Amino acid sequence: MLPALVYRTLRTARPKCLHKFAWNFGVKGLVSVEKFKRRIRRGEYFPPFLYLSILNSCNLRCQGCWVDVEAERHELDLDVLNRTIEGAKAQGNSFFGILGGEPFMHSQLMDLLAAHPDCYFQVFTNGQFITEKVASRLAAMGNVTPLISIEGRDLTSDERRGNKDVLNRTLRGLDHCLKAGLLTGVATSVCQTNIGELLTEGWLRELVSRGVHYVWYHTYRPVGPKMNPALALRPEQLVEVRKFVVEMRSRVPIAIIDAYYDHRGQALCPMSTGISHHVGPTGGIEPCPIIQFAAENIRDPRGIGITMRDSAFLKDFRELSARHTRGCVVLERPDLVKEIVVKHGARDTTLRGTAMAELDAMTPRFSQWLPGEEVPERHWMYRLSKKFWFSDFGAYRDTAQDAEGRARKLRQQLQPVPNGISSSTQP
Numbered sequence: 001m002l003p004a005l006v007y008r009t010l011r012t013a014r015p016k017c018l019h020k021f022a023w024n025f026g027v028k029g030l031v032s033v034e035k036f037k038r039r040i041r042r043g044e045y046f047p048p049f050l051y052l053s054i055l056n057s058c059n060l061r062c063q064g065c066w067v068d069v070e071a072e073r074h075e076l077d078l079d080v081l082n083r084t085i086e087g088a089k090a091q092g093n094s095f096f097g098i099l100g101g102e103p104f105m106h107s108q109l110m111d112l113l114a115a116h117p118d119c120y121f122q123v124f125t126n127g128q129f130i131t132e133k134v135a136s137r138l139a140a141m142g143n144v145t146p147l148i149s150i151e152g153r154d155l156t157s158d159e160r161r162g163n164k165d166v167l168n169r170t171l172r173g174l175d176h177c178l179k180a181g182l183l184t185g186v187a188t189s190v191c192q193t194n195i196g197e198l199l200t201e202g203w204l205r206e207l208v209s210r211g212v213h214y215v216w217y218h219t220y221r222p223v224g225p226k227m228n229p230a231l232a233l234r235p236e237q238l239v240e241v242r243k244f245v246v247e248m249r250s251r252v253p254i255a256i257i258d259a260y261y262d263h264r265g266q267a268l269c270p271m272s273t274g275i276s277h278h279v280g281p282t283g284g285i286e287p288c289p290i291i292q293f294a295a296e297n298i299r300d301p302r303g304i305g306i307t308m309r310d311s312a313f314l315k316d317f318r319e320l321s322a323r324h325t326r327g328c329v330v331l332e333r334p335d336l337v338k339e340i341v342v343k344h345g346a347r348d349t350t351l352r353g354t355a356m357a358e359l360d361a362m363t364p365r366f367s368q369w370l371p372g373e374e375v376p377e378r379h380w381m382y383r384l385s386k387k388f389w390f391s392d393f394g395a396y397r398d399t400a401q402d403a404e405g406r407a408r409k410l411r412q413q414l415q416p417v418p419n420g421i422s423s424s425t426q427p
Contacts, residue, residue, distance in 0.1 A: 002381060004253035005213075012211050014181035016142035021183055024120035024143055028094035033389045035092040036275065040393060045315065046308050049276040050088050051097035051289065054081065054109070056281040056351065058102040060126055061162030062151070064191075064231055066224030066290055067101055067281075071351035074281045078108040078115075080299060084279065085116055087304035097122045099289065101281070104129035110137060113144050122147050124187065126161070127173030135173075135180035147185040147216060148174050152194040160193060178211040185257075186212050190241055191220035191231035199244055204252045214255035217245055219368070221331060223290045225352055227362070235366045239373045249379045260327075263386035265374035267326040267367075272318050273395040277308065284349035287317045290330055291337060292355045293346040313344040322395045327369025334362040 010018070032048040039046060055075035056068045068074075076084075085096060096119060103109055103123050113121055120143050127148040130138075138144045150170060151160040157167040177184040186207055188198050197203065199217070207215060219241060222229045233241070242261065249256050262268055270276045271288040278286045284294030285308060295313035298304055308314060317340055321329040330337055338359050340346070348355040377383040 001250060001253045002379075005255060008208075008211075008253065009183070009213055012178070012181065013183050013213070014139050014142065017139060017145075017181060017183050020117075020120060020142040021145070024094050024118065028118075029120070030389060032092045032094055033275075037393065040274070044309050045274045045318070046088075046091045046093075046305060047274055047276045048093055049095050049097065049270075050084075050093060051099060051276060051278045052076070052081065052084070053099040053101065053279065053281050053289065054103055054112075055101045055106045057105050058100055058126075059105065059128065059163075060102070060166065063160055063162070064220060064222060064224060064226060064228040066227075066292065068351040069101060074351060075106050076279075076281060076283060076298075078111055080283065081108075081112050082115055084298045084304050085112075085119065089116075089119070090303075091305050094118065095120050095122070097124065097276075099124045102126055102129065104134070110134075113138070113141055117141065117143055119143060121145070122185075124149065125173075126166075127170045127177070130173035130176050132176050132180070135176040135182060138177070139180040139182050145183045145185060146173075146177050147187050148177070149187045149189070150174075150198070151189060151191075153197050156193050156197060160191075174210070174212070183213050184211075185214040185216060185255075187216040187218070189220045190217055190233065192233065193231060195233065195237060195241075199241060201248060201252060204248055204254055208252060208254050212254065214257060216257040216259075217241060218259065221290055221328065221367075222365075223330060223358065223362070225354060225358060227358070229363065229365075232365065235370055235373075238366065238368060239370060239375070242368075242373075242375045246375050246378055249377075249382055260368040261375075261377075261386075262391050263377045263383045265376040266392070267369035267374075268392045268396070269321065269326070269328060272322040272326075272329070273391075273393045274318055275390070275393065277314060280349045282349055282351070284347065285311065285314070286349060287314060291317075292349045293337075293341045294349045295344050295346045313340070313346055316340055316344065318395065322397075325367075325369055326392075326396055327367035330362075331365050331367040332369070334359050334364065 036048040057073045058069040098121055122145050124147050151157055154167050158164055219233055220231050222232050245256050245258055278289045279298055280286055283297045283299050285296045286294050296307050296311050300307040325332050
């Protein structure tokens with residue numbers, strides 16, 4: 001499938017977009033990971049991939065969203081964003097994920113992207129603000145890939161995203177990107193209402209026929225002020241998602257991203273490995289987007305490099321999480337998250353000010369770490385690239401016996417409740 005994917009990408013994407021992807025993301029991205037490895041050996045941490053939520057506002061109201069989309073608008077201004085990116089570039093970084101809210105509602109997004117032609121940006125968006133003019137400008141820059149979220153077919157999208165005609169408006173933005181020659185992806189948060197619609201070979205082939213170059217499947221995580229546990233996948237469905245991704249990589253000419261498994265199919269957490277951290281809309285430096293607590297801010301006059309390197313909060317989060325699970329510590333052990341937050345006096349970075357109460361209200365459940373259910377990569381390209389550039393980077397230093405003990409503890413913590421239904425497997 002790789003030759004077919006390469007052929008249609010060369011035919012459909014602008015040469016400048018291909019060049020920027022190959023150099024800014026490909027070559028420079030690999031160099032940034034190698035620098036990250038060297039920093040680890042010195043006992044220093046700065047993530048090679050940094051994710052920035054540049055504002056909280058959004059035009060949609062998705063079920064289970066953890067962002068303060070209904071709060072007063074807050075956005076990181078261009079000067080702060082530029083200083084942050086320049087500081088990360090000084091560490092060897094070239095790739096940045098841009099999130100929201102809805103990033104295209106930020107008044108200076110285009111200026112930010114244009115200011116750093118030597119970087120590569122992946123913009124997480126619902127696509128509804130991407131007009132033909134916007135898409136053409138993005139393509140002229142060449143250093144941007146829109147990752148457009150689609151959460152179901154017509155009715156499912158409307159219900160899941162809290163508005164009407166959501167899918168059609170999103171598809172218009174998607175088509176504008178593809179027509180302009182942008183390298184374009186589609187992201188889906190797989191949950192109970194869309195797993196039967198979008199986790200299918202037929203859906204992938206639809207995207208291929210439209211011209212989409214890659215997809216990113218991630219699983220729904222019930223967190224935030226309006227967490228909806230009814231949408232969460234059961235353990236056997238989590239395995240189903242993993243098997244589907246591995247199988248489709250060898251059958252459909254579309255790139256498929258996942259961020260929670262190594263080449264052997266062992267679970268990992270990008271936060272625990274230190275490969276990525278997150279900056280929230282108020283500038284707080286958070287372990288990951290769903291952990292809305294911070295002890296530091298990107299406005300620290302020391303600069304982001306020193307600030308993140310010297311953060312005892314981030315260090316403790318990585319290490320304590322890695323000692324207890326290869327999965328998502330927020331889902332499996334919200335008590336540990338609370339422990340670290342209290343220990344470091346970390347601030348609630350939400351505008352609503354209820355992150356701790358939300359943490360207290362969480363019920364522990366399984367995440368991607370399901371010992372004994374590992375599904376190794378089959379395709380040689382994914383297997384090799386993960387082995388060298390997306391592994392656990394030594395974060396999980398346990399022996400097989402230690403891992404077995406942790407798995408046993410996890411199952412005990414998430415054992416069935418008296419009525420026979422596991423709290424972790426309730427849909």
